[in-house]
Amino acid sequence: MAITFLHGVVLNCLYKINGERTIYSIYHLLNGKKSSQTIQDAKFYQISQYFKTFPKLSREHFDELITDLEREHLLLRTSQQSFLLTEDGLNYLKTFLAQHAFIHYLDGYQFQQDEVFWERLSLIVQVASNLRMEEIKYLPVQRNKDVQAWIKRFLVINNIKRTDLSKMLYDEMVRCLEGSQLVDPSLLVMRLTGFRNIGKTKRQAAELLGYEHSHYHYQFVSLLHFVMSEIHKNEKKYPLLHHLLLDLHEDVPLTDSARLTLKLINNGLLIEEIAKIRKLKLNTIQDHIVEIALQIQSFDISPYVSEELQKRIVLAVKKITSRQLKQIRQEIVDASYFEIRLVMAQLGDNI
Amino acid sequence: MSVDLLSFLQKKFNFSSFKQGQQEVITSVMNGQHTFALLPTGTGKSLCYQLPGYLLPGTVIIVSPLLSLMQDQVEQMQMNGEKRVIALNSFLQGADRREVFRRLDQFKFIFVSPEMLQLDYVIEKLQNLTISLFVVDEAHCISQWGYEFRPDYMRLGNIREQLGNPLTLALTATATEKIAEDIIKSLHLTSCEKYIYSVDRPNIAIKVEQVSSFYDKQERVVELVSTLEGPGIIYFSSKKLAEEVAYLLKVRGVSDIQAYHGGLDQESRMLIQQQFLNGQLDVICATSAFGMGINKENVRYVIHFHMPLQMESYLQEIGRGGRDGGKSIAILLYSPGDELLPYQLVENEVPNSSQVERLGYWLRQNSNNLQRMEEFEDEIIALAGFSETQWRLAKDFFISHRQKQLKYDEILQLFNDYVDQRMAVKKNHVYQMKKWLDCEDCRREKILNYFGEQRKIEVEDCCDLCGIDNSSFTKTTCKNKKGDESFYWKQYLSTILLNK
Numbered sequence: 001m002a003i004t005f006l007h008g009v010v011l012n013c014l015y016k017i018n019g020e021r022t023i024y025s026i027y028h029l030l031n032g033k034k035s036s037q038t039i040q041d042a043k044f045y046q047i048s049q050y051f052k053t054f055p056k057l058s059r060e061h062f063d064e065l066i067t068d069l070e071r072e073h074l075l076l077r078t079s080q081q082s083f084l085l086t087e088d089g090l091n092y093l094k095t096f097l098a099q100h101a102f103i104h105y106l107d108g109y110q111f112q113q114d115e116v117f118w119e120r121l122s123l124i125v126q127v128a129s130n131l132r133m134e135e136i137k138y139l140p141v142q143r144n145k146d147v148q149a150w151i152k153r154f155l156v157i158n159n160i161k162r163t164d165l166s167k168m169l170y171d172e173m174v175r176c177l178e179g180s181q182l183v184d185p186s187l188l189v190m191r192l193t194g195f196r197n198i199g200k201t202k203r204q205a206a207e208l209l210g211y212e213h214s215h216y217h218y219q220f221v222s223l224l225h226f227v228m229s230e231i232h233k234n235e236k237k238y239p240l241l242h243h244l245l246l247d248l249h250e251d252v253p254l255t256d257s258a259r260l261t262l263k264l265i266n267n268g269l270l271i272e273e274i275a276k277i278r279k280l281k282l283n284t285i286q287d288h289i290v291e292i293a294l295q296i297q298s299f300d301i302s303p304y305v306s307e308e309l310q311k312r313i314v315l316a317v318k319k320i321t322s323r324q325l326k327q328i329r330q331e332i333v334d335a336s337y338f339e340i341r342l343v344m345a346q347l348g349d350n351i
Numbered sequence: 352m353s354v355d356l357l358s359f360l361q362k363k364f365n366f367s368s369f370k371q372g373q374q375e376v377i378t379s380v381m382n383g384q385h386t387f388a389l390l391p392t393g394t395g396k397s398l399c400y401q402l403p404g405y406l407l408p409g410t411v412i413i414v415s416p417l418l419s420l421m422q423d424q425v426e427q428m429q430m431n432g433e434k435r436v437i438a439l440n441s442f443l444q445g446a447d448r449r450e451v452f453r454r455l456d457q458f459k460f461i462f463v464s465p466e467m468l469q470l471d472y473v474i475e476k477l478q479n480l481t482i483s484l485f486v487v488d489e490a491h492c493i494s495q496w497g498y499e500f501r502p503d504y505m506r507l508g509n510i511r512e513q514l515g516n517p518l519t520l521a522l523t524a525t526a527t528e529k530i531a532e533d534i535i536k537s538l539h540l541t542s543c544e545k546y547i548y549s550v551d552r553p554n555i556a557i558k559v560e561q562v563s564s565f566y567d568k569q570e571r572v573v574e575l576v577s578t579l580e581g582p583g584i585i586y587f588s589s590k591k592l593a594e595e596v597a598y599l600l601k602v603r604g605v606s607d608i609q610a611y612h613g614g615l616d617q618e619s620r621m622l623i624q625q626q627f628l629n630g631q632l633d634v635i636c637a638t639s640a641f642g643m644g645i646n647k648e649n650v651r652y653v654i655h656f657h658m659p660l661q662m663e664s665y666l667q668e669i670g671r672g673g674r675d676g677g678k679s680i681a682i683l684l685y686s687p688g689d690e691l692l693p694y695q696l697v698e699n700e701v702p703n704s705s706q707v708e709r710l711g712y713w714l715r716q717n718s719n720n721l722q723r724m725e726e727f728e729d730e731i732i733a734l735a736g737f738s739e740t741q742w743r744l745a746k747d748f749f750i751s752h753r754q755k756q757l758k759y760d761e762i763l764q765l766f767n768d769y770v771d772q773r774m775a776v777k778k779n780h781v782y783q784m785k786k787w788l789d790c791e792d793c794r795r796e797k798i799l800n801y802f803g804e805q806r807k808i809e810v811e812d813c814c815d816l817c818g819i820d821n822s823s824f825t826k827t828t829c830k831n832k833k834g835d836e837s838f839y840w841k842q843y844l845s846t847i848l849l850n851k
């Protein structure tokens with residue numbers, strides 16, 4: 001069993017969580033599970049760039065990855081579901097990160113909607129190409145009805161001449177892709193379909209370019225994130241392409257349930273009242289509040305933790321340089337886990 | 352009939368002439384006759400309801416058993432510019448569904464799955480329409496003797512009556528005489544015109560090759576693919592083998608080849624189909640999921656790596672060859688013991704006695720939930736250990752018996768009998784297929800006999816037992832290897848977007 005790129009990703013994540021979370025927190029991260037816990041961990045351990053970057057990963061497959069890493073002596077089991085990197089593991093990871101600089105483009109958390117973006121991009125290219133040749137009989141490469149409807153609306157609203165559309169698309173795509181220093185744009189371009197030119201499947205593209213599947217996948221997704229971020233940052237440079245992103249930007253990515261809790265908080269309700277109204281456990285509402293604090297920098301946590309306690313918790317976190325609640329709790333016995341988590345959420349990456 | 356069908360065909364569909372049987376079937380429908388039509392695969396069954404649909408006022412309802420096939424047909428029609436077409440099936444959900452039902456009368460062609468027709472409010476909505484034609488596609492699913500029997504098809508006769516006995520067209524590509532009679536009876540068609548065309552496709556040569564082992568079979572496939580004129584399709588019973596053989600062929604230097612099966616994501620499936628249609632791929636290693644929606648005219652060979660589960664599927668699959676009327680060859684590779692696999696597959700399709708027993712246990716515990724059994728899908732599947740096909744078979748059965756308000760032990764008894772009967776029918780189909788493999792005189796004649804026909808014409812390159820001139824099917828063109836395989840992304844973008 002060869003060590004694949006995905007093995008490297010798992011290794012990197014395990015390194016970051018440092019045995020303080022179970023391996024399955026990584027499984028949920030890669031799958032993009034929308035739970036408060038997963039999102040908080042992603043932020044705390046600075047692995048949010050991997051969020052939802054390998055959706056549809058099965059538990060069996062994930063277990064295999066761990067077994068492989070353990071067999072190769074890159075991981076050492078510390079308890080039932082936690083692992084630490086061995087000396088070999090650390091060395092392997094160092095080389096891995098040095099060799100794959102493109103991982104800098106990857107931002108799974110910010111670009112959770114990358115699949116929709118790709119569906120729109122590939123479909124608009126196909127539509128533009130066929131429009132240019134005045135071909136109306138072709139099967140759309142994307143069958144997602146929402147994406148098809150979106151393209152129709154886009155064309156109607158913008159009312160661009162058919163020859164201009166393909167020219168604009170060409171110019172903007174070249175402008176954008178030329179900026180990619182770390183990933184070869186061929187990776188993405190060969191999967192595009194146009195008039196009488198059918199694009200490659202991801203497997204074909206990986207084979208043609210000689211990449212193992214997950215290595216190809218991560219480069220493709222990284223390039224997609226590069227493109228999305230480039231367009232997002234320079235809307236004016238991409239008068240056409242930035243439309244593809246407009247409604248995909250989630251300002252505050254909250255779970256639906258947390259969003260409702262936030263609404264009730266804004267209406268002036270207390271935690272206990274919200275729990276009662278929503279028939280949920282107090283714990284659950286507290287999880288929501290931690291999630292909200294994590295996402296919204298300006299969220300005021302002082303109704304839930306006194307300013308004085310906040311200061312002491314911050315000091316303790318800095319001193320211990322660990323994310324393990326237990327250790328912090330030992331330091332400040334009068335704080336609840338909820339209060340500690342909340343302060344840590346507010347701190348975010350600023351530790 | 353005052354309308355000139357031919358000129359309408361040319362104007363609306365851009366075809367220069369009718370294929371065999373189409374004009375007769377369409378004329379019969381236009382004369383207001385209930386019609387049964389058996390048209391062999393590849394002769395354009397769908398034109399038989401599309402063309403009358405445009406000439407008749409009101410709506411055409413098409414009952415179709417397979418969701419994927421239905422989706423393909425709708426997309427094909429949309430691609431050809433028809434906007435007033437819709438599929439009513441379980442994919443249609445929520446707001447979309449409400450919207451569609453609100454303006455149902457604005458659609459000209461409504462495809463509907465048989466399960467949707469079990470719902471009272473769907474029937475009510477359809478009753479409000481002026482139905483000009485009621486089409487039963489894949490009508491052989493109605494018959495218990497058929498390999499694809501669907502219990503929910505049995506109720507179509509009653510549903511027709513609820514809809515006011517609309518003009519009806521029953522279409523199939525495979526039906527023995529017995530099944531044809533069954534179809535007409537089940538649909539309650541008192542007078543019905545029958546148009547039966549031979550299932551024979553004289554331009555397809557039929558060959559069965561014995562090999563002594565699995566290894567030899569693989570080697571033979573490599574040999575065939577490198578010598579036969581393409582494009583070609585190789586059918587497998589398993590995804591895994593389709594992948595493995597595609598890989599083997601690639602390693603052996605066949606470049607334009609790809610595996611296709613239900614395990615691929617939707618985008619990849621779509622791309623592979625289109626690459627094949629577009630001539631970018633020469634060979635497809637496929638499971639039976641491949642080919643239903645696509646119309647590739649120039650397929651020159653179809654190889655079966657495994658024996659199909661019944662003659663009907665075999666005929667349908669080899670029928671994907673030679674649709675342009677040109678010569679095509681079908682080669683089935685058989686090694687001793689191959690028949691064990693289809694028997695095993697059949698057993699995985701039908702619940703076994705211990706599974707039925709466990710289902711019975713669930714029914715006893717949940718006798719008040721009989722009417723909404725599908726809501727407990729996960730629970731039942733886990734308890735009985737059903738495969739996907741086994742569960743579908745059970746679900747279809749229970750849904751179609753819902754209206755009878757039976758007690759759990761009564762319905763369990765019925766289900767027991769049903770399962771035994773399905774198993775017997777399916778095993779018999781495998782047996783018939785094996786018998787055909789072993790036959791010693793003309794294979795084509797035996798196929799015709801199976802469907803109740805006699806052989807009337809002499810066919811050149813008929814079958815391996817009558818003799819085939821292999822040179823008719825060997826590669827003539829030496830494909831020049833593409834020299835430069837490098838990919839330049841800006842060049843490609845410019846090709847597709849600037850046509851330069």
Ligand SMILES: [Zn+2]
Pocket residue numbers: 792793794795796813814815816817818
């Ligand atoms: Zn013969």
